[in-house]
Amino acid sequence: MHDSITLDQLRTFIAVADEGSFSAAARKLRRVQSAVSHAMANLEAQLGVVLWDRSTRIPALTEHGRVLLAAARRVCADADALRGAAQRLAGGLDPLVSLCVDAVFPLSALVDLCVEFARVYPTVELVVHTEAMTAVADRVLDGTCQLGVVGPAAAASGLERRHLTSVRMVPVAGASHPLAAAQRRAAPAARLSTEQLREHVQIVLSERGGSRSPEQAVLSPRTWRVVDLQTKRELLCAGLGWGNLPEHMIRDDLEAGRLVRLRPGAWGDDEHLLSLALVHRPGLVMGPAGQWVLKRLVELCCQHVGRPEEPGGPGAR
Template sequence: MLDTVTLDQLRVFITAADEGSFSAAARKLRRVQSAVSQAIGNLEAQLGVALWDRSTKLPTLTAEGRSMLTAARRVVGEADSLRKLAAGMVTGLEASVSLCVDALFPVCALVDLCRGLASAFPSVDLRVDTQPTSLVAARVLSGAATLGVVGATGIPPGLERQVLSPIRMIPVVSVEHPLARHEGRIPASRFAEHVQVVLAAPEQGDEHSVLSFRTFCVADLATKHALVRAGLGWGNLPEHVVQADVRSKRLARIQPEPWGEGEHVFHLSAIYRPDAAFGPVHRWILAELAKLCPRDAGLPHRPREAKSRRRNHRPR
């Protein structure tokens, strides 16, 4: 008998429950009350369950009716999602997106991107993967990710690039660390006696920037940040990661003499394969990345047009 239950019957049942009476449901659905009563009566007959207690002046849901109401909402919700997904596919809406971002990507921007995507495209599945710089492009090239966000040195030949925002890496140390008491530029010789915290998989600002003889190698940015804050060493970290600690005087900026001002500024870029045929979801993500990255990366930046390694190419 369940095969004969229709979505319309379930919608009428849900509306009657939400509105509190058959007459109110009829007004909401713009039907005569007898049509609503008949639809619900047929549903009860097909399910073999009394959904409404009609012994009182105003029918009320039975215990079984309340349980069925939950199931009915779930069925109708899934059906609505299926309809939206099919409609999206007809208009070119992608079913899923896989995004791989550099470990240095601003977390606030990533959270807002995911929140906006869930609101704008509720039927689209999203997979987010955070990887070291050296692995982001590999995932895009292999097709494991449809979009990547990475620093300029992590972009090999064969990928398209859209510049998003500059990232400034700044050398910092705990205010309790001896290096914090040094005024002005610090000679390279002073770093020999102190530990430098670096990422085990070299990221932007770490690869050619080891000044200390002793290093603590860590696997992720959060651990590096925590060790530097704990005073266990000094390190080069993204400005957007440490700016709150600098303002609160938990961390202090230092000036290594071997490094020039602005030496460790690089650009985050969105990357994708040249054969990518982007629909509305991917185009929306690219536009949002161009807005969110400059907002959270710590440097003023005006979004620019997509740059391509092939002339006149744009994601479709």
């Protein structure tokens, strides 16, 4: 019966293949050679397959033996991983860490977090969601995610909250857009009037399924609504409208001239600082991996956005 095959038999099989002979495997395993030979004979009988060609002085793997050797290695590796995971769980290591971040969270920081996490905690599952506005807090409140990074528009009632950083939202238009030309023609300190801005499409970030958040920084009656910032950025670069984007996301676009910074008369230069905060359910207990994520989120925000500023206004999407 295949069910009676043991890990010891498989490890002996692997040892014989690695060491090149029954006698060498016996020395490695600190057993008598007859015990190794007996284990191989039993394994062949249970599998119903000849693993070793014994017609030569030193037994050689058969074709079937080579195929099953690879399978034996996988089984033993999985068993070792299972044992290691059980030991880590017994020592308090998290089996899983789940995180949901707002769309304005810097993607470069999120990628760095995932790369480092995979290296430091290779056996812990990391689940990452990206949402906009109130949907982030919803994922934490309903238990889908343990941790969330929310913007100020999120209704985080019932969640513990810790300020991470503030993201500067910058009004921009593509280089070919009439508003970009108007801003370039204006004096350095000049501002665009609300009447000028109302003549053009404003591209606005919205939640999937319809926004439950109050409108933020919408000046134009003509709006296109998107649910992710990358789409918004591409539409703005193409000159199809104007809108606000996180400064950290468009630094290269501004330097290359693909986007032009606008100065609406309705807003001050520092008016739209969008506060990002870390949220979780009260009483959440996290093991070492979860605590590591909490710490690195703060550090990576400082590296990719800047030091935490005091929370500003509601921001602009």
